[in-house]
Amino acid sequence: MKSSSEKITLKETMQIHFRAYRDLRPYCPGAFASTAAYAAVNALGPYVTVYLSSQLINELAGARRPEILWPLVGLTLAVGAGLVLLTGALLHWKKAMTDRYEQAKEKIYTDKMLSLDYADVDKAETHDLLSQIRQNERWASWGFLMLLDAFGEMVGGAVGVLGAIVLTVSLFTLPVPSSAGQLTLLNHPLFVLLLVAALAGVTFLSPLCLNQGNKYWASLSEDAKFSNRFFRAFGFLGDEKETNLDIRMYNQQKISIPCLKHNFLFNTDGIVARTARGPMGGWMALGYSLSAVLTGLVYVFVCLKAWAGAFGVGSVTQYVGAVTALSTSVSTLVERVGILKSNTTFMRTIYQFLDIPNQMYQGSLTTEKRSDRQYEVEFRDVSFKYPGSSVWALRHVNMKFKVGERMAVVGENGSSKTTFIKLLCRLYDPQEGQILLNGIDIRKYNYRDYMNLFSVVFQDFQLLAQPLGANVAGAQTYDRAKVRQALEDAGFGDRLAKMPQGLDTMLYKEFATDGVDVSGGEAQKIAIARTLYKDAPFLILDEPTAALDPIAEAEIYSKFNEIAGDKTAVYISHRLSSCKFCDEIAVFDHGQIVQQGSHDRLLADEGGKYYALWMAQAQYYTAPAAQEA
Known part of the structure; x- marks a missing residue:
């Protein structure tokens, strides 16, 4: 696996994110489709509105023909209303799919954990990798979450560029009339070339500056993960049931104050604030300033051509909006590529986890189904x-x-x-x-x-906050008579008879206010019943x-010995x-x-x-x- 400090190329950036797209799409195919549809319509919508508005203003400033004005008004209103409804519907679809996407992303991690060799599941390094992935997501949505967001932005940017080009071409092709005197200089190809070069330069420089600032933000991820660990450990001491007794006896909450004060990333004197006041803030400010300069240049050029009579006053709105949007769309594409390059470091961590190989030979022989055990x-x-x-x-x-x-x-x-x-x-x-x-x-x-x-009760066995019967069977659908018999054989029959909903009684209160807490001894009997329900030839009790x-x-043990029967x-x-x-x-x-x-x-x-x-x-x-x- 490549070190995160290695130089990230554009080729690797595209390859690793395209791989992520292929891996995630089967889990939630609607996520990318909904994001693309919403981004495309949302990007094109303003151009349609700007174009129709410019035509309406031109007509109002010119002949004011009713037979032209009223259809334009009706079309503008209808298109505007339709775009609002369509955008709203697509946004609703996108939000629903985004929620499913976040679940799908977690399912990829879960599927990987469940498919790993237990030797790797048992390694601290494996859990540390998964913890890093989730901490990166909490820090700034780095990883798979960034992919969907960037995908939408890039689709919107690409569609925006196409729409802007369509509306902007005539800005450079419509000539200033010869009666405009010195302003005819605006028609000179060299002048147009210099202006396009200036616009392109500012358009690309602005996102490059923003990307430099984003690199500082990404570089803070290690500090952020460390700070988040402190915050999770010491910021909620009073909420943890397991620690409340010690906190009450020893006033341990006092420990959290200096820990959070000296290790919390977002303090006013913390590294984030210092970086924001320093190079990160400088690059970001320069990037946004260049965008403002670009907008100014566009306004000057468009207004001069309109004053010279190249086009009507209504077209000023069209061209200013189109050129500004063109620059914004190109900047978005360049900036998102830069963000994806920063995200590649975090994608490496994800695939370092997902690419853990299974080395245990799975075998092919079927075990004998022996009735004599x-x-x-x-x-x-x-x-x-x-x-x-x-x-x-x-x-x-x-x-x-x-x-x-x-x-x-x-x-x-x-x-x-x-x-x-x-x-x-x-x-x-x-x-x-x-x-x-x-x-x-x-x-x-x-x-x-x-x-x-094998049926095993491990020394650190776990019961789930689910119905009693499901805990014993390990499934939501099960043989109720067999589960009841297993509980009775395990010595849980009397307690079962007192439970308000029998096998459907929820254990614990995490998901049900009427959930039942069971004692340690009762939990052990339920765990033993689970081994009996499985009815395996080998029964193991591990302390x-x-x-x-x-x-x-x-x-x-003596009760278990009685019910083990002919099992080992x-x-x-x-x-x-x-x-x-x-x-x-x-x-x-x-x-x-x-x-x-x-x-x-x-x-x-x-x-x-x-x-x-x-x-x-x-x-x-x-x-x-x-x-x-």
């Missing part, structure tokens, strides 16, 4: 380290899952228990060794088919009960007492399996890691009993 998984000398890390998270792991087995994975925090599950579910691929399903490397299986073998007390955790169940827990009922326990330490066996066999090995972990936890429960004795 005879699936066997084997880790064969598996080693893994996270992308960008030089430290092995797992090293030489060897183990097999027996069909229908209840297996616990235990170990201290940081021993890579969750990493083991991520590899099992093929969220990552190991760098060394193989993971086999029924003797076949899992990389050869169709990725989605393989994922469907979802870490926030519960040992008794509550043991109850959930894997439990990850930091509390060893919750896993005594398991057939097999794998003890992890520093990314390796150091022990494996039943609870009784592992506890009998007093020199082993399991025994040390068990005794370290048991002392908190046996000590009170010893004191009472």
